[in-house]
Amino acid sequence: MINNFFINKNFFLLWTGKIVSQVGDKFYGIALAWWILQKTHSPATMGFFMAASTLPGLLLGPFAGTLIDRWNRKHIIIISDIVRGLLVVVTALLSTWDVLALWHIFLASIIISLASAFFDPTAQAIIPQLVTKDQLSKANALGEMVTAFSTIIGPIFGAMSVSLLGFTWVFLMNGLSYLISAFFECFITFSKTHDSHIRQNSLWFEMKEGVKFLFHRPNLILIISIIGITHLFVGCLMVVLPFLAKELGDNSVQNLGNLEMMLGVGMFLGATYIHRKIKNITQEKNLFYIILLMGVLFASIGVARAMVGLSLPPYMLLVFLIGTAIANASIYWRSLLQLHTPDTMTGRIFSISSMVGNVSLPLSYGLFGLLLNYLSISLLMLISGACLLLVGTTLMGSYKTAAQ
Structure with a gap:
Protein backbone atom coordinates (compact mmCIF):
# COMPACT_ATOMS: atom_id res chain seq x y z
CA MET A 1 0.00 0.00 0.00
CA ASN A 201 35.21 26.58 -0.85
CA SER A 202 34.10 29.65 1.06
CA LEU A 203 30.42 30.37 1.67
CA TRP A 204 30.60 33.53 -0.44
CA PHE A 205 32.23 31.66 -3.32
CA GLU A 206 29.53 28.99 -3.31
CA MET A 207 26.80 31.64 -3.22
CA LYS A 208 28.28 33.24 -6.34
CA GLU A 209 28.59 29.83 -7.98
CA GLY A 210 24.89 29.25 -7.38
CA VAL A 211 23.96 32.57 -9.02
CA LYS A 212 26.36 31.90 -11.92
CA PHE A 213 24.87 28.43 -12.40
CA LEU A 214 21.35 29.88 -12.54
CA PHE A 215 22.20 32.60 -15.06
CA HIS A 216 23.68 30.00 -17.40
CA ARG A 217 20.44 28.00 -17.31
CA PRO A 218 17.73 29.91 -19.24
CA ASN A 219 15.21 27.13 -18.62
CA LEU A 220 15.62 27.50 -14.83
CA ILE A 221 15.29 31.29 -15.06
CA LEU A 222 12.12 30.78 -17.06
CA ILE A 223 10.64 28.40 -14.48
CA ILE A 224 11.49 30.72 -11.57
CA SER A 225 9.99 33.66 -13.49
CA ILE A 226 6.74 31.70 -13.82
CA ILE A 227 6.81 31.07 -10.05
CA GLY A 228 6.97 34.83 -9.45
CA ILE A 229 4.23 35.57 -11.99
CA THR A 230 1.89 32.90 -10.61
CA HIS A 231 2.34 34.08 -7.02
CA LEU A 232 1.75 37.67 -8.12
CA PHE A 233 -1.64 36.90 -9.62
CA VAL A 234 -2.66 34.39 -6.96
CA GLY A 235 -2.14 37.32 -4.58
CA CYS A 236 -4.51 39.35 -6.77
CA LEU A 237 -7.18 36.66 -6.40
CA MET A 238 -6.76 36.51 -2.61
CA VAL A 239 -7.17 40.30 -2.39
CA VAL A 240 -10.29 40.23 -4.58
CA LEU A 241 -12.10 37.28 -2.94
CA PRO A 242 -13.25 39.04 0.29
CA PHE A 243 -14.67 41.96 -1.69
CA LEU A 244 -16.30 39.63 -4.20
CA ALA A 245 -17.83 37.62 -1.34
CA LYS A 246 -19.23 40.81 0.15
CA GLU A 247 -20.88 41.72 -3.15
CA LEU A 248 -22.48 38.29 -3.51
CA GLY A 249 -24.98 38.69 -0.69
CA ASP A 250 -25.57 39.47 2.96
CA ASN A 251 -23.77 36.36 4.27
CA SER A 252 -20.34 37.55 3.09
CA VAL A 253 -18.36 35.47 5.60
CA GLN A 254 -20.07 32.27 4.45
CA ASN A 255 -19.57 33.28 0.81
CA LEU A 256 -15.86 33.82 1.42
CA GLY A 257 -15.59 30.47 3.18
CA ASN A 258 -17.27 28.74 0.22
CA LEU A 259 -14.98 30.43 -2.31
CA GLU A 260 -11.80 29.63 -0.36
CA MET A 261 -12.98 26.07 0.18
CA MET A 262 -13.51 25.63 -3.58
CA LEU A 263 -10.00 26.96 -4.20
CA GLY A 264 -8.61 24.29 -1.87
CA VAL A 265 -10.81 21.56 -3.37
CA GLY A 266 -9.60 22.53 -6.85
CA MET A 267 -5.98 22.34 -5.70
CA PHE A 268 -6.56 18.94 -4.12
CA LEU A 269 -8.28 17.41 -7.14
CA GLY A 270 -5.76 18.98 -9.53
CA ALA A 271 -2.93 17.40 -7.56
CA THR A 272 -4.81 14.09 -7.38
CA TYR A 273 -5.18 14.07 -11.17
CA ILE A 274 -1.43 14.48 -11.71
CA HIS A 275 -0.67 11.86 -9.07
CA ARG A 276 -2.88 9.31 -10.83
CA LYS A 277 -2.48 10.22 -14.51
CA ILE A 278 0.81 12.02 -15.21
CA LYS A 279 3.88 9.78 -15.03
CA ASN A 280 6.64 12.16 -16.16
CA ILE A 281 6.91 15.94 -16.23
CA THR A 282 9.68 16.92 -18.62
CA GLN A 283 8.58 19.91 -20.73
CA GLU A 284 8.41 23.56 -19.73
CA LYS A 285 5.82 24.35 -22.40
CA ASN A 286 3.01 22.90 -20.28
CA LEU A 287 3.64 25.66 -17.75
CA PHE A 288 2.80 28.22 -20.44
CA TYR A 289 -0.50 26.49 -21.14
CA ILE A 290 -1.33 26.64 -17.43
CA ILE A 291 -0.54 30.39 -17.35
CA LEU A 292 -2.79 30.91 -20.40
CA LEU A 293 -5.58 28.90 -18.73
CA MET A 294 -5.28 31.02 -15.58
CA GLY A 295 -5.53 34.13 -17.75
CA VAL A 296 -8.79 32.89 -19.28
CA LEU A 297 -10.20 32.00 -15.84
CA PHE A 298 -9.25 35.35 -14.29
CA ALA A 299 -10.84 37.22 -17.19
CA SER A 300 -13.92 34.98 -16.87
CA ILE A 301 -14.48 36.21 -13.32
CA GLY A 302 -14.59 39.75 -14.69
CA VAL A 303 -16.98 38.69 -17.46
CA ALA A 304 -19.17 36.73 -15.04
CA ARG A 305 -19.56 39.82 -12.87
CA ALA A 306 -21.15 41.57 -15.84
CA MET A 307 -23.15 38.63 -17.28
CA VAL A 308 -24.39 36.50 -14.36
CA GLY A 309 -24.41 39.19 -11.69
CA LEU A 310 -24.37 38.12 -8.06
CA SER A 311 -25.06 34.38 -8.29
CA LEU A 312 -22.49 32.50 -6.17
CA PRO A 313 -22.20 29.11 -8.00
CA PRO A 314 -20.47 30.42 -11.19
CA TYR A 315 -17.77 32.07 -9.10
CA MET A 316 -17.32 28.91 -7.04
CA LEU A 317 -16.79 26.96 -10.28
CA LEU A 318 -14.26 29.47 -11.61
CA VAL A 319 -12.33 29.57 -8.33
CA PHE A 320 -12.33 25.75 -8.29
CA LEU A 321 -10.81 25.69 -11.79
CA ILE A 322 -8.21 28.29 -10.75
CA GLY A 323 -7.31 26.02 -7.83
CA THR A 324 -6.69 23.10 -10.20
CA ALA A 325 -4.48 25.35 -12.37
CA ILE A 326 -2.49 26.54 -9.34
CA ALA A 327 -1.89 22.95 -8.22
CA ASN A 328 -0.75 21.92 -11.69
CA ALA A 329 1.61 24.91 -11.98
CA SER A 330 3.12 24.20 -8.55
CA ILE A 331 3.72 20.51 -9.28
CA TYR A 332 5.17 21.23 -12.72
CA TRP A 333 7.67 23.86 -11.59
CA ARG A 334 8.87 21.85 -8.60
CA SER A 335 9.36 18.75 -10.73
CA LEU A 336 11.15 20.67 -13.48
CA LEU A 337 13.48 22.43 -11.03
CA GLN A 338 14.35 19.09 -9.43
CA LEU A 339 14.82 17.45 -12.82
CA HIS A 340 17.09 20.14 -14.29
CA THR A 341 19.17 20.95 -11.18
CA PRO A 342 22.10 18.75 -10.05
CA ASP A 343 21.98 17.56 -6.48
CA THR A 344 24.89 19.82 -5.47
CA MET A 345 22.85 22.91 -6.44
CA THR A 346 19.28 22.13 -5.38
CA GLY A 347 19.53 23.91 -2.01
CA ARG A 348 20.57 27.18 -3.65
CA ILE A 349 18.08 26.95 -6.52
CA PHE A 350 15.13 26.12 -4.27
CA SER A 351 16.10 28.92 -1.86
CA ILE A 352 16.02 31.36 -4.78
CA SER A 353 12.68 30.04 -6.02
CA SER A 354 11.23 30.28 -2.49
CA MET A 355 12.46 33.86 -2.19
CA VAL A 356 10.87 34.80 -5.52
CA GLY A 357 7.53 33.35 -4.45
CA ASN A 358 7.69 34.84 -0.96
CA VAL A 359 8.51 38.31 -2.31
CA SER A 360 5.89 38.23 -5.08
CA LEU A 361 2.98 37.42 -2.78
CA PRO A 362 3.21 40.38 -0.35
CA LEU A 363 4.01 42.72 -3.24
CA SER A 364 0.87 41.47 -4.92
CA TYR A 365 -1.22 42.14 -1.81
CA GLY A 366 -0.01 45.72 -1.69
CA LEU A 367 -0.27 46.37 -5.44
CA PHE A 368 -3.70 44.89 -6.07
CA GLY A 369 -5.07 46.19 -2.77
CA LEU A 370 -4.13 49.67 -3.98
CA LEU A 371 -5.57 49.10 -7.47
CA LEU A 372 -8.85 47.87 -6.00
CA ASN A 373 -9.36 51.35 -4.55
CA TYR A 374 -9.60 52.72 -8.10
CA LEU A 375 -10.85 49.81 -10.23
CA SER A 376 -13.93 47.61 -10.03
CA ILE A 377 -13.55 43.89 -9.38
CA SER A 378 -14.64 43.16 -12.96
CA LEU A 379 -12.10 45.50 -14.50
CA LEU A 380 -9.26 44.37 -12.23
CA MET A 381 -9.87 40.69 -13.04
CA LEU A 382 -10.16 41.43 -16.76
CA ILE A 383 -6.86 43.34 -16.70
CA SER A 384 -5.20 40.57 -14.66
CA GLY A 385 -6.47 37.92 -17.07
CA ALA A 386 -5.21 39.92 -20.07
CA CYS A 387 -1.79 40.31 -18.41
CA LEU A 388 -1.56 36.57 -17.78
CA LEU A 389 -2.50 35.82 -21.39
CA LEU A 390 0.09 38.32 -22.63
CA VAL A 391 2.82 36.99 -20.32
CA GLY A 392 2.04 33.37 -21.19
CA THR A 393 2.12 34.08 -24.92
CA THR A 394 5.36 36.09 -24.64
CA LEU A 395 7.11 33.40 -22.59
CA MET A 396 5.97 30.69 -24.98
CA GLY A 397 7.34 32.67 -27.92
CA SER A 398 10.68 33.21 -26.12
CA TYR A 399 10.85 29.51 -25.29
CA LYS A 400 10.23 28.44 -28.89
CA THR A 401 12.86 30.91 -30.14
CA ALA A 402 15.45 29.65 -27.65
CA ALA A 403 14.64 26.03 -28.51
CA GLN A 404 15.37 26.72 -32.19
Whole structure:
Protein backbone atom coordinates (compact mmCIF):
# COMPACT_ATOMS: atom_id res chain seq x y z
CA MET A 1 0.00 0.00 0.00
CA ILE A 2 2.72 2.49 0.98
CA ASN A 3 4.84 1.69 -2.07
CA ASN A 4 1.85 1.89 -4.43
CA PHE A 5 0.46 5.22 -3.26
CA PHE A 6 3.24 6.93 -1.29
CA ILE A 7 6.10 5.68 -3.53
CA ASN A 8 8.37 4.35 -0.76
CA LYS A 9 8.90 4.33 3.00
CA ASN A 10 11.24 7.34 3.07
CA PHE A 11 8.92 9.60 1.10
CA PHE A 12 5.97 8.39 3.19
CA LEU A 13 7.79 9.50 6.36
CA LEU A 14 8.51 12.94 4.91
CA TRP A 15 4.93 13.26 3.61
CA THR A 16 3.39 12.20 6.94
CA GLY A 17 5.45 14.73 8.88
CA LYS A 18 4.55 17.42 6.38
CA ILE A 19 0.80 16.90 6.60
CA VAL A 20 0.85 16.92 10.41
CA SER A 21 2.89 20.14 10.60
CA GLN A 22 1.00 21.97 7.82
CA VAL A 23 -2.41 21.31 9.35
CA GLY A 24 -1.00 22.46 12.70
CA ASP A 25 0.33 25.59 10.98
CA LYS A 26 -3.14 26.50 9.71
CA PHE A 27 -4.60 26.16 13.19
CA TYR A 28 -1.76 28.21 14.67
CA GLY A 29 -2.06 30.97 12.05
CA ILE A 30 -5.75 31.52 12.79
CA ALA A 31 -5.22 31.41 16.55
CA LEU A 32 -2.29 33.82 16.39
CA ALA A 33 -4.17 36.31 14.22
CA TRP A 34 -7.09 36.38 16.65
CA TRP A 35 -4.78 36.63 19.66
CA ILE A 36 -2.99 39.66 18.20
CA LEU A 37 -6.24 41.38 17.23
CA GLN A 38 -7.74 40.79 20.67
CA LYS A 39 -4.65 42.08 22.46
CA THR A 40 -3.89 45.10 20.28
CA HIS A 41 -6.96 45.87 18.10
CA SER A 42 -4.37 47.27 15.68
CA PRO A 43 -4.18 46.45 11.95
CA ALA A 44 -0.73 48.10 11.93
CA THR A 45 0.52 45.64 14.55
CA MET A 46 -0.81 42.79 12.44
CA GLY A 47 1.07 44.19 9.45
CA PHE A 48 4.30 44.43 11.45
CA PHE A 49 3.79 40.87 12.67
CA MET A 50 3.38 39.59 9.10
CA ALA A 51 6.58 41.40 8.12
CA ALA A 52 8.41 39.87 11.10
CA SER A 53 7.13 36.46 10.01
CA THR A 54 8.55 36.73 6.48
CA LEU A 55 11.40 39.24 6.19
CA PRO A 56 14.02 37.41 8.32
CA GLY A 57 13.61 34.27 6.22
CA LEU A 58 13.89 36.27 3.00
CA LEU A 59 17.11 37.94 4.16
CA LEU A 60 18.61 34.61 5.19
CA GLY A 61 17.54 32.85 1.97
CA PRO A 62 20.77 33.20 -0.10
CA PHE A 63 22.94 32.01 2.80
CA ALA A 64 20.52 29.23 3.73
CA GLY A 65 20.58 27.79 0.22
CA THR A 66 24.36 27.44 0.26
CA LEU A 67 24.33 25.88 3.73
CA ILE A 68 21.64 23.42 2.62
CA ASP A 69 24.03 22.24 -0.09
CA ARG A 70 26.83 21.93 2.49
CA TRP A 71 25.05 20.23 5.37
CA ASN A 72 23.23 16.95 5.89
CA ARG A 73 19.70 17.64 4.66
CA LYS A 74 18.06 15.12 6.93
CA HIS A 75 19.57 16.88 9.94
CA ILE A 76 18.40 20.27 8.63
CA ILE A 77 14.73 19.31 8.39
CA ILE A 78 14.77 17.55 11.76
CA ILE A 79 16.49 20.41 13.60
CA SER A 80 14.27 23.02 11.87
CA ASP A 81 11.13 21.19 12.98
CA ILE A 82 12.44 20.74 16.54
CA VAL A 83 13.33 24.44 16.81
CA ARG A 84 9.92 25.51 15.53
CA GLY A 85 8.12 22.98 17.71
CA LEU A 86 9.90 23.99 20.92
CA LEU A 87 9.29 27.68 20.26
CA VAL A 88 5.55 27.17 19.80
CA VAL A 89 5.36 24.89 22.87
CA VAL A 90 7.07 27.62 24.91
CA THR A 91 4.50 30.08 23.52
CA ALA A 92 1.73 27.75 24.71
CA LEU A 93 3.32 27.52 28.18
CA LEU A 94 3.61 31.31 28.43
CA SER A 95 -0.07 31.52 27.47
CA THR A 96 -0.92 28.95 30.16
CA TRP A 97 0.90 31.03 32.79
CA ASP A 98 -0.88 34.14 31.46
CA VAL A 99 2.41 35.97 30.84
CA LEU A 100 2.45 35.78 27.04
CA ALA A 101 3.36 39.21 25.65
CA LEU A 102 3.49 40.66 22.17
CA TRP A 103 7.29 40.68 22.09
CA HIS A 104 7.32 36.93 22.80
CA ILE A 105 5.15 36.39 19.72
CA PHE A 106 7.36 38.61 17.56
CA LEU A 107 10.60 36.95 18.73
CA ALA A 108 9.19 33.46 18.18
CA SER A 109 7.96 34.44 14.72
CA ILE A 110 11.36 35.79 13.71
CA ILE A 111 13.13 32.59 14.77
CA ILE A 112 10.45 30.41 13.13
CA SER A 113 10.91 32.42 9.91
CA LEU A 114 14.66 31.75 10.02
CA ALA A 115 14.10 28.02 10.64
CA SER A 116 11.60 27.88 7.78
CA ALA A 117 14.18 29.45 5.45
CA PHE A 118 16.14 26.23 5.96
CA PHE A 119 13.26 23.76 6.13
CA ASP A 120 11.17 24.77 3.10
CA PRO A 121 13.91 24.61 0.40
CA THR A 122 15.43 21.50 1.98
CA ALA A 123 12.10 19.69 1.93
CA GLN A 124 12.06 20.22 -1.85
CA ALA A 125 15.77 19.61 -2.41
CA ILE A 126 15.67 16.29 -0.59
CA ILE A 127 12.91 14.75 -2.73
CA PRO A 128 15.20 13.70 -5.65
CA GLN A 129 17.26 11.80 -3.07
CA LEU A 130 14.18 9.89 -1.90
CA VAL A 131 12.51 9.02 -5.22
CA THR A 132 13.60 8.24 -8.77
CA LYS A 133 13.34 10.80 -11.59
CA ASP A 134 10.23 9.20 -13.06
CA GLN A 135 8.55 9.44 -9.63
CA LEU A 136 9.12 13.19 -9.15
CA SER A 137 5.74 14.28 -10.51
CA LYS A 138 3.95 11.77 -8.29
CA ALA A 139 5.93 12.88 -5.23
CA ASN A 140 5.28 16.58 -5.86
CA ALA A 141 1.60 15.88 -6.50
CA LEU A 142 1.38 14.20 -3.09
CA GLY A 143 3.09 17.24 -1.56
CA GLU A 144 0.60 19.57 -3.23
CA MET A 145 -2.27 17.43 -1.94
CA VAL A 146 -1.02 18.14 1.59
CA THR A 147 -1.08 21.89 0.94
CA ALA A 148 -4.57 21.69 -0.55
CA PHE A 149 -5.89 19.49 2.27
CA SER A 150 -4.61 21.89 4.93
CA THR A 151 -6.10 24.81 2.96
CA ILE A 152 -9.52 23.13 3.02
CA ILE A 153 -9.73 21.99 6.64
CA GLY A 154 -7.41 24.53 8.27
CA PRO A 155 -9.72 27.58 8.32
CA ILE A 156 -12.77 25.50 9.33
CA PHE A 157 -11.27 23.43 12.11
CA GLY A 158 -8.78 26.09 13.15
CA ALA A 159 -11.51 28.59 13.95
CA MET A 160 -13.54 25.84 15.63
CA SER A 161 -10.55 24.79 17.75
CA VAL A 162 -9.90 28.35 18.91
CA SER A 163 -13.57 28.71 19.84
CA LEU A 164 -13.83 25.39 21.70
CA LEU A 165 -10.34 24.92 23.15
CA GLY A 166 -8.85 28.41 23.39
CA PHE A 167 -5.54 29.85 22.21
CA THR A 168 -3.29 27.86 24.54
CA TRP A 169 -4.38 24.43 23.35
CA VAL A 170 -4.17 25.43 19.68
CA PHE A 171 -0.63 26.76 20.24
CA LEU A 172 0.28 23.50 21.96
CA MET A 173 -1.22 21.42 19.12
CA ASN A 174 0.91 23.27 16.58
CA GLY A 175 4.08 22.88 18.65
CA LEU A 176 3.45 19.15 19.00
CA SER A 177 2.76 18.87 15.25
CA TYR A 178 6.30 20.10 14.51
CA LEU A 179 7.79 17.67 17.01
CA ILE A 180 5.75 14.77 15.57
CA SER A 181 6.99 15.77 12.10
CA ALA A 182 10.60 15.70 13.37
CA PHE A 183 9.98 12.25 14.88
CA PHE A 184 8.88 10.81 11.51
CA GLU A 185 11.82 12.46 9.74
CA CYS A 186 14.30 10.73 12.06
CA PHE A 187 13.57 7.43 10.29
CA ILE A 188 14.27 8.70 6.77
CA THR A 189 17.30 7.07 5.16
CA PHE A 190 19.11 8.11 1.97
CA SER A 191 22.60 8.15 0.56
CA LYS A 192 24.39 11.42 1.30
CA THR A 193 25.97 12.57 -1.96
CA HIS A 194 25.58 16.34 -2.03
CA ASP A 195 28.15 17.82 0.30
CA SER A 196 31.43 16.06 -0.48
CA HIS A 197 33.18 18.93 -2.30
CA ILE A 198 31.37 22.12 -1.42
CA ARG A 199 33.00 22.60 2.00
CA GLN A 200 36.36 23.13 0.33
CA ASN A 201 35.21 26.58 -0.85
CA SER A 202 34.10 29.65 1.06
CA LEU A 203 30.42 30.37 1.67
CA TRP A 204 30.60 33.53 -0.44
CA PHE A 205 32.23 31.66 -3.32
CA GLU A 206 29.53 28.99 -3.31
CA MET A 207 26.80 31.64 -3.22
CA LYS A 208 28.28 33.24 -6.34
CA GLU A 209 28.59 29.83 -7.98
CA GLY A 210 24.89 29.25 -7.38
CA VAL A 211 23.96 32.57 -9.02
CA LYS A 212 26.36 31.90 -11.92
CA PHE A 213 24.87 28.43 -12.40
CA LEU A 214 21.35 29.88 -12.54
CA PHE A 215 22.20 32.60 -15.06
CA HIS A 216 23.68 30.00 -17.40
CA ARG A 217 20.44 28.00 -17.31
CA PRO A 218 17.73 29.91 -19.24
CA ASN A 219 15.21 27.13 -18.62
CA LEU A 220 15.62 27.50 -14.83
CA ILE A 221 15.29 31.29 -15.06
CA LEU A 222 12.12 30.78 -17.06
CA ILE A 223 10.64 28.40 -14.48
CA ILE A 224 11.49 30.72 -11.57
CA SER A 225 9.99 33.66 -13.49
CA ILE A 226 6.74 31.70 -13.82
CA ILE A 227 6.81 31.07 -10.05
CA GLY A 228 6.97 34.83 -9.45
CA ILE A 229 4.23 35.57 -11.99
CA THR A 230 1.89 32.90 -10.61
CA HIS A 231 2.34 34.08 -7.02
CA LEU A 232 1.75 37.67 -8.12
CA PHE A 233 -1.64 36.90 -9.62
CA VAL A 234 -2.66 34.39 -6.96
CA GLY A 235 -2.14 37.32 -4.58
CA CYS A 236 -4.51 39.35 -6.77
CA LEU A 237 -7.18 36.66 -6.40
CA MET A 238 -6.76 36.51 -2.61
CA VAL A 239 -7.17 40.30 -2.39
CA VAL A 240 -10.29 40.23 -4.58
CA LEU A 241 -12.10 37.28 -2.94
CA PRO A 242 -13.25 39.04 0.29
CA PHE A 243 -14.67 41.96 -1.69
CA LEU A 244 -16.30 39.63 -4.20
CA ALA A 245 -17.83 37.62 -1.34
CA LYS A 246 -19.23 40.81 0.15
CA GLU A 247 -20.88 41.72 -3.15
CA LEU A 248 -22.48 38.29 -3.51
CA GLY A 249 -24.98 38.69 -0.69
CA ASP A 250 -25.57 39.47 2.96
CA ASN A 251 -23.77 36.36 4.27
CA SER A 252 -20.34 37.55 3.09
CA VAL A 253 -18.36 35.47 5.60
CA GLN A 254 -20.07 32.27 4.45
CA ASN A 255 -19.57 33.28 0.81
CA LEU A 256 -15.86 33.82 1.42
CA GLY A 257 -15.59 30.47 3.18
CA ASN A 258 -17.27 28.74 0.22
CA LEU A 259 -14.98 30.43 -2.31
CA GLU A 260 -11.80 29.63 -0.36
CA MET A 261 -12.98 26.07 0.18
CA MET A 262 -13.51 25.63 -3.58
CA LEU A 263 -10.00 26.96 -4.20
CA GLY A 264 -8.61 24.29 -1.87
CA VAL A 265 -10.81 21.56 -3.37
CA GLY A 266 -9.60 22.53 -6.85
CA MET A 267 -5.98 22.34 -5.70
CA PHE A 268 -6.56 18.94 -4.12
CA LEU A 269 -8.28 17.41 -7.14
CA GLY A 270 -5.76 18.98 -9.53
CA ALA A 271 -2.93 17.40 -7.56
CA THR A 272 -4.81 14.09 -7.38
CA TYR A 273 -5.18 14.07 -11.17
CA ILE A 274 -1.43 14.48 -11.71
CA HIS A 275 -0.67 11.86 -9.07
CA ARG A 276 -2.88 9.31 -10.83
CA LYS A 277 -2.48 10.22 -14.51
CA ILE A 278 0.81 12.02 -15.21
CA LYS A 279 3.88 9.78 -15.03
CA ASN A 280 6.64 12.16 -16.16
CA ILE A 281 6.91 15.94 -16.23
CA THR A 282 9.68 16.92 -18.62
CA GLN A 283 8.58 19.91 -20.73
CA GLU A 284 8.41 23.56 -19.73
CA LYS A 285 5.82 24.35 -22.40
CA ASN A 286 3.01 22.90 -20.28
CA LEU A 287 3.64 25.66 -17.75
CA PHE A 288 2.80 28.22 -20.44
CA TYR A 289 -0.50 26.49 -21.14
CA ILE A 290 -1.33 26.64 -17.43
CA ILE A 291 -0.54 30.39 -17.35
CA LEU A 292 -2.79 30.91 -20.40
CA LEU A 293 -5.58 28.90 -18.73
CA MET A 294 -5.28 31.02 -15.58
CA GLY A 295 -5.53 34.13 -17.75
CA VAL A 296 -8.79 32.89 -19.28
CA LEU A 297 -10.20 32.00 -15.84
CA PHE A 298 -9.25 35.35 -14.29
CA ALA A 299 -10.84 37.22 -17.19
CA SER A 300 -13.92 34.98 -16.87
CA ILE A 301 -14.48 36.21 -13.32
CA GLY A 302 -14.59 39.75 -14.69
CA VAL A 303 -16.98 38.69 -17.46
CA ALA A 304 -19.17 36.73 -15.04
CA ARG A 305 -19.56 39.82 -12.87
CA ALA A 306 -21.15 41.57 -15.84
CA MET A 307 -23.15 38.63 -17.28
CA VAL A 308 -24.39 36.50 -14.36
CA GLY A 309 -24.41 39.19 -11.69
CA LEU A 310 -24.37 38.12 -8.06
CA SER A 311 -25.06 34.38 -8.29
CA LEU A 312 -22.49 32.50 -6.17
CA PRO A 313 -22.20 29.11 -8.00
CA PRO A 314 -20.47 30.42 -11.19
CA TYR A 315 -17.77 32.07 -9.10
CA MET A 316 -17.32 28.91 -7.04
CA LEU A 317 -16.79 26.96 -10.28
CA LEU A 318 -14.26 29.47 -11.61
CA VAL A 319 -12.33 29.57 -8.33
CA PHE A 320 -12.33 25.75 -8.29
CA LEU A 321 -10.81 25.69 -11.79
CA ILE A 322 -8.21 28.29 -10.75
CA GLY A 323 -7.31 26.02 -7.83
CA THR A 324 -6.69 23.10 -10.20
CA ALA A 325 -4.48 25.35 -12.37
CA ILE A 326 -2.49 26.54 -9.34
CA ALA A 327 -1.89 22.95 -8.22
CA ASN A 328 -0.75 21.92 -11.69
CA ALA A 329 1.61 24.91 -11.98
CA SER A 330 3.12 24.20 -8.55
CA ILE A 331 3.72 20.51 -9.28
CA TYR A 332 5.17 21.23 -12.72
CA TRP A 333 7.67 23.86 -11.59
CA ARG A 334 8.87 21.85 -8.60
CA SER A 335 9.36 18.75 -10.73
CA LEU A 336 11.15 20.67 -13.48
CA LEU A 337 13.48 22.43 -11.03
CA GLN A 338 14.35 19.09 -9.43
CA LEU A 339 14.82 17.45 -12.82
CA HIS A 340 17.09 20.14 -14.29
CA THR A 341 19.17 20.95 -11.18
CA PRO A 342 22.10 18.75 -10.05
CA ASP A 343 21.98 17.56 -6.48
CA THR A 344 24.89 19.82 -5.47
CA MET A 345 22.85 22.91 -6.44
CA THR A 346 19.28 22.13 -5.38
CA GLY A 347 19.53 23.91 -2.01
CA ARG A 348 20.57 27.18 -3.65
CA ILE A 349 18.08 26.95 -6.52
CA PHE A 350 15.13 26.12 -4.27
CA SER A 351 16.10 28.92 -1.86
CA ILE A 352 16.02 31.36 -4.78
CA SER A 353 12.68 30.04 -6.02
CA SER A 354 11.23 30.28 -2.49
CA MET A 355 12.46 33.86 -2.19
CA VAL A 356 10.87 34.80 -5.52
CA GLY A 357 7.53 33.35 -4.45
CA ASN A 358 7.69 34.84 -0.96
CA VAL A 359 8.51 38.31 -2.31
CA SER A 360 5.89 38.23 -5.08
CA LEU A 361 2.98 37.42 -2.78
CA PRO A 362 3.21 40.38 -0.35
CA LEU A 363 4.01 42.72 -3.24
CA SER A 364 0.87 41.47 -4.92
CA TYR A 365 -1.22 42.14 -1.81
CA GLY A 366 -0.01 45.72 -1.69
CA LEU A 367 -0.27 46.37 -5.44
CA PHE A 368 -3.70 44.89 -6.07
CA GLY A 369 -5.07 46.19 -2.77
CA LEU A 370 -4.13 49.67 -3.98
CA LEU A 371 -5.57 49.10 -7.47
CA LEU A 372 -8.85 47.87 -6.00
CA ASN A 373 -9.36 51.35 -4.55
CA TYR A 374 -9.60 52.72 -8.10
CA LEU A 375 -10.85 49.81 -10.23
CA SER A 376 -13.93 47.61 -10.03
CA ILE A 377 -13.55 43.89 -9.38
CA SER A 378 -14.64 43.16 -12.96
CA LEU A 379 -12.10 45.50 -14.50
CA LEU A 380 -9.26 44.37 -12.23
CA MET A 381 -9.87 40.69 -13.04
CA LEU A 382 -10.16 41.43 -16.76
CA ILE A 383 -6.86 43.34 -16.70
CA SER A 384 -5.20 40.57 -14.66
CA GLY A 385 -6.47 37.92 -17.07
CA ALA A 386 -5.21 39.92 -20.07
CA CYS A 387 -1.79 40.31 -18.41
CA LEU A 388 -1.56 36.57 -17.78
CA LEU A 389 -2.50 35.82 -21.39
CA LEU A 390 0.09 38.32 -22.63
CA VAL A 391 2.82 36.99 -20.32
CA GLY A 392 2.04 33.37 -21.19
CA THR A 393 2.12 34.08 -24.92
CA THR A 394 5.36 36.09 -24.64
CA LEU A 395 7.11 33.40 -22.59
CA MET A 396 5.97 30.69 -24.98
CA GLY A 397 7.34 32.67 -27.92
CA SER A 398 10.68 33.21 -26.12
CA TYR A 399 10.85 29.51 -25.29
CA LYS A 400 10.23 28.44 -28.89
CA THR A 401 12.86 30.91 -30.14
CA ALA A 402 15.45 29.65 -27.65
CA ALA A 403 14.64 26.03 -28.51
CA GLN A 404 15.37 26.72 -32.19
